[in-house]
Amino acid sequence: MTYSNEVLDHYENPRNAGSFGQDEEGVATGMVGAPACGDVMKLQIKVGKDGVIEDARFKTYGCGSAIASSSLVTEWVKGKTLDEALSIKNSQIAEELALPPVKIHCSVLAEDAIRAAVADYRKKHGEQ
Amino acid sequence: MLKLPIYLDYSATTPVDPRVTQAMIPWLTERFGNPASRSHAFGWEAEAAVEEARENVAALVGAEPREIIWTSGATESDNLAIKGAAHFYRDKGRHVVTVKTEHKAVLDTVRELEREGYAATYLDVRENGLVDLDVLRAALRPDTSVVSVMLVNNEIGVIQPIKEIGAICREKGIVFHVDAAQATGKVAIDLKNLPVDLMSFSAHKTYGPKGIGALYVRRKPRARLEAQVHGGGHERGLRSGTLPTHQIVGMGEAFRLAREEMADELPRIRALRDRLLAGISGIEATYVNGDLEHRVAHNLNVSFAYVEGESLMMAIKDIAVSSGSACTSASLEPSYVLRALGREDELAHSSIRFTLGRFTTAEETDYAVELLKAKVAKLRDLSPLWEMVQAGIDPATVQWSAR
Numbered sequence: 001m002t003y004s005n006e007v008l009d010h011y012e013n014p015r016n017a018g019s020f021g022q023d024e025e026g027v028a029t030g031m032v033g034a035p036a037c038g039d040v041m042k043l044q045i046k047v048g049k050d051g052v053i054e055d056a057r058f059k060t061y062g063c064g065s066a067i068a069s070s071s072l073v074t075e076w077v078k079g080k081t082l083d084e085a086l087s088i089k090n091s092q093i094a095e096e097l098a099l100p101p102v103k104i105h106c107s108v109l110a111e112d113a114i115r116a117a118v119a120d121y122r123k124k125h126g127e128q
Numbered sequence: 129m130l131k132l133p134i135y136l137d138y139s140a141t142t143p144v145d146p147r148v149t150q151a152m153i154p155w156l157t158e159r160f161g162n163p164a165s166r167s168h169a170f171g172w173e174a175e176a177a178v179e180e181a182r183e184n185v186a187a188l189v190g191a192e193p194r195e196i197i198w199t200s201g202a203t204e205s206d207n208l209a210i211k212g213a214a215h216f217y218r219d220k221g222r223h224v225v226t227v228k229t230e231h232k233a234v235l236d237t238v239r240e241l242e243r244e245g246y247a248a249t250y251l252d253v254r255e256n257g258l259v260d261l262d263v264l265r266a267a268l269r270p271d272t273s274v275v276s277v278m279l280v281n282n283e284i285g286v287i288q289p290i291k292e293i294g295a296i297c298r299e300k301g302i303v304f305h306v307d308a309a310q311a312t313g314k315v316a317i318d319l320k321n322l323p324v325d326l327m328s329f330s331a332h333k334t335y336g337p338k339g340i341g342a343l344y345v346r347r348k349p350r351a352r353l354e355a356q357v358h359g360g361g362h363e364r365g366l367r368s369g370t371l372p373t374h375q376i377v378g379m380g381e382a383f384r385l386a387r388e389e390m391a392d393e394l395p396r397i398r399a400l401r402d403r404l405l406a407g408i409s410g411i412e413a414t415y416v417n418g419d420l421e422h423r424v425a426h427n428l429n430v431s432f433a434y435v436e437g438e439s440l441m442m443a444i445k446d447i448a449v450s451s452g453s454a455c456t457s458a459s460l461e462p463s464y465v466l467r468a469l470g471r472e473d474e475l476a477h478s479s480i481r482f483t484l485g486r487f488t489t490a491e492e493t494d495y496a497v498e499l500l501k502a503k504v505a506k507l508r509d510l511s512p513l514w515e516m517v518q519a520g521i522d523p524a525t526v527q528w529s530a531r
Contacts, residue, residue: 003442011439011442014510017509017510019515031512032529033528033529034528034529035513035523035524035528036528038436038437038438039436040511040512040513040528041512042512042515059510059511059512059515060510060511060512061434061435061436061510061511061512061513061514062436062439063436063438063439063442064438064439064442066436066439067439067510
């Protein structure tokens with residue numbers, strides 16, 4: 001398996017790796033995937049009073065492409081509103097990281113992680 | 129200075145020992161004769177070299193030279209032994225028994241016999257990777273003609289009880305084949321005192337060249353085979369084809385060196401393996417696959433929990449090792465050998481096979497330990513599963529959404 005330079009860069013220097021405290025103001029969490037499938041992604045967003053994502057964190061169990069996809073997404077969601085974040089498509093992630101066809105599922109999982117995190121935020125804050 | 133990447137994959141193949149290379153070269157150049165040429169000195173000297181090599185191979189395993197048949201490698205030997213015996217005894221019975229953890233060269237050969245209409249039983253192993261003799265006994269039928277069990281497993285290095293298995297087969301008049309590709313120079317083999325009818329060997333796992341192997345065919349009591357390759361009637365008609373003198377000389381020299389040096393070499397390699405094991409044992413949530421007692425000195429197969437296989441391989445590319453992932457990620461197939469040990473429920477781990485050899489140094493194993501410590505820690509730091517474990521949650525109890 002050869003990896004693109006973009007994947008290698010995120011894998012070697014993951015952006016925003018880690019976790020927020022559970023009780024921090026404005027934090028929501030999306031956890032997607034399954035150990036049996038070889039990928040689990042946890043994406044956390046921290047949303048400000050103005051509804052804009054101020055910060056993000058990830059932890060990922062998975063291959064280099066899965067780690068890179070989640071690392072990239074933490075950068076992309078920052079500064080976006082929830083609706084803007086939801087407009088990020090897996091195809092954009094796959095293109096940015098030059099993922100081969102066998103790794104497209106990693107970008108799909110990253111998109112799912114955004115949806116799960118936003119849904120968690122809206123659930124907590126009674127929005128629909 | 130340490131040269132990277134470090135080779136810790138001696139069970140995949142070994143480098144040819146420089147002494148072996150030197151022994152081979154003349155047989156590629158000025159001494160190029162065909163060993164089957166009976167009418168001139170070129171042929172005579174090649175034939176003499178082939179026979180000397182045959183003696184060296186036989187001597188390592190306690191066989192007579194005329195019980196050794198040259199082949200292209202252990203895969204061909206396995207094919208010749210299993211198909212050859214099953215075909216010869218087809219009127220006696222058409223049931224073959226082997227083990228789930230065998231090499232593909234055996235498993236796929238047995239599958240081929242199934243396609244030809246034979247019945248086959250694939251035995252389960254115990255959690256430590258060893259064959260249970262009672263399970264074997266229960267699998268034998270009146271029409272069982274061949275049993276095939278490897279001596280040393282290629283992935284987990286466990287040593288099967290072939291003496292006991294052979295005794296059971298002997299009692300029932302069943303042909304017993306043993307794949308010993310991973311065993312030569314690693315465990316003592318004395319076919320004079322082993323109830324084994326057929327045994328496969330490879331040169332390139334024992335510091336010889338690729339492309340050459342041998343099959344031991346017992347004379348007393350005589351093991352009978354049907355040839356699988358037909359032609360000029362070489363090797364007593366069991367395997368036709370011009371003998372590759374240089375390859376054969378290489379295998380002979382490699383096996384001679386193994387016989388002379390294994391008593392000194394194995395304790396040294398075992399000490400390095402134990403040093404590697406001690407280092408890796410310092411990493412949390414790791415466990416060894418396969419029995420540690422009944423195991424060759426040079427093998428270590430370890431699972432690292434909550435670390436995904438492909439990312440781990442990517443992280444440790446400075447050491448050349450083999451990986452069998454226990455998960456179903458797109459590019460790494462789960463190891464059927466580890467699954468046969470009953471590890472399929474341990475979903476979130478990846479396993480690595482380290483195999484050491486003649487040229488491995490303590491500096492190299494120490495480097496491997498430090499690299500693994502750092503990279504496993506880094507990946508666990510990134511792993512949401514490890515985070516759960518640290519918080520006291522067992523990921524196995526979580527309801528995961530399967531995609």
